[in-house]
Amino acid sequence: xxxxxxxxxxxxxxxxxxxxxxxxxxxxxxxxxxxxxxxxxxxxxxxxxxxxxxxxxxxxxxxxxxxxxxxxxxxxxxxxxxxxxxxxxxxxxxxxxxxxxxxxxxxxxxxxxxxxxxxxxxxxxxxxxxxxxxxxxxxxxxxxxxxxxxxxxxxxxxxxxxxxxxxxxxxxxxxxxxxxxxxxxxxxxxxxxxxxxxxxxxxxxxxxxxxxxxxxxxxxxxxxxxxxxxxxxxxxxxxxxxxxxxxxxxxxxxxxxxxxxxxxxxxxxxxxxxxxxxxxxxxxxxxxxxxxxxxxxxxxxxxxxxxxxxxxxxxxxxxxxxxxxxxxxxxxxxxxxxxxxxxxxxxxxxxxxxxxxxxxxxxxxxxxxxxxxxxxxxxxxxxxxxxxxxxxxxxxxxxxxxxxxxxxxxxxxxxxxxxxxxxxxxxxxxxxxxxxxxxxxxxxxxxx
Amino acid sequence: xxxxxxxxxxxxxxxxxxxxxxxxxxxxxxxxxxxxxxxxxxxxxxxxxxxxxxxxxxxxxxxxxxxxxxxxxxxxxxxxxxxxxxxxxxxxxxxxxxxxxxxxxxxxxxxxxxxxxxxxxxxxxxxxxxxxxxxxxxxxxxxxxxxxxxxxxxxxxxxxxxxxxxxxxxxxxxxxxxxxxxxxxxxxxxxxxxxxxxxxxxxxxxxxxxxxxxxxxxxxxxxxxxxxxxxxxxxxxxxxxxxxxxxxxxxxxxxxxxxxxxxxxxxxxxxxxxxxxxxxxxxxxxxxxxxxxxxxxxxxxxxxxxxxxxxxxxxxxxxxxxxxxxxxxxxxxxxxxxxxx
Ligand code: HDD
Ligand code: HEM
Ligand code: HEM
Numbered sequence: 019x020x021x022x023x024x025x026x027x028x029x030x031x032x033x034x035x036x037x038x039x040x041x042x043x044x045x046x047x048x049x050x051x052x053x054x055x056x057x058x059x060x061x062x063x064x065x066x067x068x069x070x071x072x073x074x075x076x077x078x079x080x081x082x083x084x085x086x087x088x089x090x091x092x093x094x095x096x097x098x099x100x101x102x103x104x105x106x107x108x109x110x111x112x113x114x115x116x117x118x119x120x121x122x123x124x125x126x127x128x129x130x131x132x133x134x135x136x137x138x139x140x141x142x143x144x145x146x147x148x149x150x151x152x153x154x155x156x157x158x159x160x161x162x163x164x165x166x167x168x169x170x171x172x173x174x175x176x177x178x179x180x181x182x183x184x185x186x187x188x189x190x191x192x193x194x195x196x197x198x199x200x201x202x203x204x205x206x207x208x209x210x211x212x213x214x215x216x217x218x219x220x221x222x223x224x225x226x227x228x229x230x231x232x233x234x235x236x237x238x239x240x241x242x243x244x245x246x247x248x249x250x251x252x253x254x255x256x257x258x259x260x261x262x263x264x265x266x267x268x269x270x271x272x273x274x275x276x277x278x279x280x281x282x283x284x285x286x287x288x289x290x291x292x293x294x295x296x297x298x299x300x301x302x303x304x305x306x307x308x309x310x311x312x313x314x315x316x317x318x319x320x321x322x323x324x325x326x327x328x329x330x331x332x333x334x335x336x337x338x339x340x341x342x343x344x345x346x347x348x349x350x351x352x353x354x355x356x357x358x359x360x361x362x363x364x365x366x367x368x369x370x371x372x373x374x375x376x377x378x379x380x381x382x383x384x385x386x387x388x389x390x391x392x393x394x395x396x397x398x399x400x401x402x403x404x405x406x407x408x409x410x411x412x413x414x415x416x417x418x419x420x421x422x423x424x425x426x427x428x429x430x431x432x433x434x435x436x437x438x439x440x441x442x443x444x445x446x447x448x449x450x451x452x453x454x455x456x457x458x459x460x461x462x463x464x465x466x
Numbered sequence: 467x468x469x470x471x472x473x474x475x476x477x478x479x480x481x482x483x484x485x486x487x488x489x490x491x492x493x494x495x496x497x498x499x500x501x502x503x504x505x506x507x508x509x510x511x512x513x514x515x516x517x518x519x520x521x522x523x524x525x526x527x528x529x530x531x532x533x534x535x536x537x538x539x540x541x542x543x544x545x546x547x548x549x550x551x552x553x554x555x556x557x558x559x560x561x562x563x564x565x566x567x568x569x570x571x572x573x574x575x576x577x578x579x580x581x582x583x584x585x586x587x588x589x590x591x592x593x594x595x596x597x598x599x600x601x602x603x604x605x606x607x608x609x610x611x612x613x614x615x616x617x618x619x620x621x622x623x624x625x626x627x628x629x630x631x632x633x634x635x636x637x638x639x640x641x642x643x644x645x646x647x648x649x650x651x652x653x654x655x656x657x658x659x660x661x662x663x664x665x666x667x668x669x670x671x672x673x674x675x676x677x678x679x680x681x682x683x684x685x686x687x688x689x690x691x692x693x694x695x696x697x698x699x700x701x702x703x704x705x706x707x708x709x710x711x712x713x714x715x716x717x718x719x720x721x722x723x724x725x726x727x728x729x730x731x732x733x734x735x736x737x738x739x740x741x742x743x744x745x746x747x748x749x750x751x752x753x754x755x756x757x758x759x760x761x762x763x764x765x766x767x768x769x770x771x772x773x774x775x776x777x778x779x780x781x782x783x784x785x786x787x788x789x790x791x792x793x794x795x796x797x798x799x800x801x802x803x804x805x806x807x
Binding site for chain 1: 517518519521522524525527528529531532533535536537538539540542543544545546547549550551553554557558560561562563564565567568569571572573613615767768769770771774775778779782785786789790792793796797800802803
């Protein structure tokens with residue numbers, strides 16, 4: 019592999035690893051905040067136990083989010099020095115502000131975890147709200163950089179590469195910032211909720227629960243399903259909005275996502291299948307006539323640009339069609355699953371007083387991992403769909419990449435690191451929760 | 467003063483703050499390993515400090531990188547290209563260390579492994595971090611402007627590098643001993659206090675010797691630096707005086723314990739000592755970021771970016787200060803935390 023390909027693989031791997039923990043690091047604090055508030059409102063200790071246990075898990079996940087984030091942050095300069103040179107001049111502001119968000123999150127996380135017993139109730143809730151705020155703020159700020167790569171703004175560049183007329187705030191609030199930052203935040207909340215739902219579903223399915231435990235897990239499960247439903251609904255609308263921004267600002271990406279070659283009005287939406295590079299069309303997909311034009315700008319006669327409109331060297335890879343489809347598919351699948359799950363909850367639980375269907379619990383176990391898969395595919399779509407550009411129409415990936423050799427051994431070293439950290443995280447979490455089951459919490463729990 | 471100089475001053479201040487906090491952080495990890503099963507509470511004290519603070523220290527490290535990229539993008543380009551291997555190794559070690567810190571908090575069984583890993587990393591990471599200094603002085607990078615490569619072989623066989631490392635490590639252990647002596651005193655742990663004070667007494671003079679020898683074995687490419695350092699001798703004299711004051715404070719009468727010393731004063735004086743020396747060193751290094759090809763003027767960011775960054779620092783500092791204050795109250799002052807069993 020040449021250095022550029024290696025650098026791309028290396029960086030993509032690091033980010034794909036970081037994003038797992040980062041997303042949960044945004045999603046779970048919201049669940050903790052909700053549980054803490056419910057605890058106060060309903061005066062129900064189960065919610066306090068939930069908050070405590072989720073915090074435990076969150077602290078472990080954060081222990082990987084922070085170093086893996088430090089890795090990607092520094093690797094940007096190591097692997098993409100050409101890119102960072104422009105970033106430094108134009109879009110270092112969100113990076114900088116992000117650090118304040120990290121400080122807030124880290125400070126109040128330490129306070130919430132190590133000083134909870136010495137704090138008044140009110141201050142404890144404030145701390146955890148600040149943790150959640152710091153987490154989502156850091157996600158939004160880093161997304162600002164990513165959206166700027168997709169729709170660069172706030173500077174001019176001369177033929178010789180000199181940057182001038184910089185306006186850092188315009189770069190920050192580039193055209194796709196608001197829509198993507200919103201999409202990233204709500205999908206993270208959705209993922210946090212489904213992750214909790216998965217565990218609840220597993221516990222309920224496995225049975226062998228005492229009365230207390232069963233009530234406890236049902237509460238957690240219901241809460242997660244409600245939050246999951248709300249945010250998957252919002253996610254689908256916000257994803258739709260992101261797609262409209264693509265139509266306006268990154269037409270190649272939308273064309274590649276849909277496998278559309280000819281520019282046309284009344285363009286069809288292609289679902290599933292794959293883009294065949296030989297015949298240059300989508301094979302084995304389902305086409306919904308006129309739908310793409312309508313989705314792109316709300317009218318059936320909207321003209322949607324196809325790939326033939328652009329020089330071949332700047333076409334994104336064809337596989338982004340699949341990435342996009344899987345993300346959207348997961349979005350609708352989870353939306354439907356959450357709706358059905360809540361419907362049955364009401365129908366069987368409140369009306370028929372019958373036990374909850376086990377097949378549904380079984381399916382719901384997969385909701386968390388699926389949601390995470392959606393995040394991964396969405397990001398890989400966003401980053402690969404930008405190829406061959408690192409900064410859209412400003413800098414190619416090859417220009418951005420490092421010229422150092424010897425990436426391969428480092429890549430292997432880091433793959434080893436990620437595997438090890440991933441395995442350890444799972445081991446630590448399972449062994450902790452095995453040794454401290456909920457039943458134990460009920461015993462020692464006598465309110466604050 | 468022009469913008470470039472303000473930027474390097476701000477950056478240098480961050481580096482200085484991180485080198486103090488980083489020394490204390492990594493040093494505490496080391497001492498927590500060494501005194502893990504010691505009869506005094508020395509190990510426990512080090513660990514009690516470390517648990518809530520390492521994340522914050524880590525954010526500082528990231529802050530350094532980000533500030534560097536924001537102020538001197540071209541510098542990030544050069545150092546990013548050249549330092550791929552040492553910095554990747556640092557990242558690797560940092561990741562392992564941080565993860566084990568958190569894991570050990572959750573699962574008691576990992577305590578021993580954690581102490582070991584965090585202690586070893588507490589030596590290796592600073593040693594790797596300090597390689598930036600000799601590299602920036604010139605002589606270890608070949609092929610400027612075209613394609614820069616680090617002469618790894620030359621770097622790792624040069625006595626200069628090892629003296630830097632030795633200086634870095636003795637300083638780290640000296641600063642952390644002093645800090646932990648103070649922390650033990652506030653926590654009313656006389657045994658631990660005596661231990662850390664003794665370490666500081668031993669390490670203080672060693673840092674001075676290491677610094678002298680480091681200067682003597684600098685490679686010929688760094689002659690420019692020696693000349694400049696000589697011009698800044700005022701700062702080094704001040705620094706030495708601060709050392710004498712700080713060292714002296716360790717012998718003052720201690721009103722609370724049998725063992726002598728006012729560690730808080732000593733720590734402040736020693737921080738001043740490093741402050742003066744860093745300032746002198748920084749001045750001597752100017753205008754180069756990497757000698758001879760890269761100056762702060764070549765590397766500087768866009769003016770507009772510079773100003774918006776400065777404004778954000780002011781705003782950020784204003785927002786964070788109360789947070790840091792609460793944190794300090796809870797973990798460095800609150801008797802309930804410090805004097806728990
Ligand atoms: C749980 C995860 C998840 C789910 C269910 C969805 N998305 Fe998404 N999507 C993401 C997670 C995600 C993401 C990981 O958060 C991305 C990657 C880059 C970004 O800005 O957000 C993203 C990006 C992204 C983009 C590209 C933005 C860009 O590259 O500039 C579009 C057009 C959509 N999404 C559209 C949708 C639609 C129409 C969905 C319908 C339901 C949808 N997404 C569901
Ligand atoms: C949208 C994608 C991302 C999300 C949602 C995200 C979110 C997070 C979160 C929640 C943390 C833990 C914060 C803390 O407590 O300190 C974190 C850590 C970090 N992330 Fe990411 N991140 C994303 C992508 C990135 C990228 C691309 C970079 C690099 C450029 C990055 C750099 C960092 C750094 C440097 C840290 C560690 C900060 C520290 O020392 O505390 N993140 N990230
Ligand atoms: C929000 C923060 C992010 C930023 C600032 C960012 C930035 C970058 C940069 C600079 C590159 C290298 C240049 C290029 O190939 O264009 C890149 C590539 C890549 N990133 Fe992202 N990225 C972000 C989030 C993510 C996430 C979360 C993932 C993974 C799940 C990801 C996956 C990838 C992949 C796979 C590549 C290689 C693309 C290819 O070669 O096809 N990115 N990204």
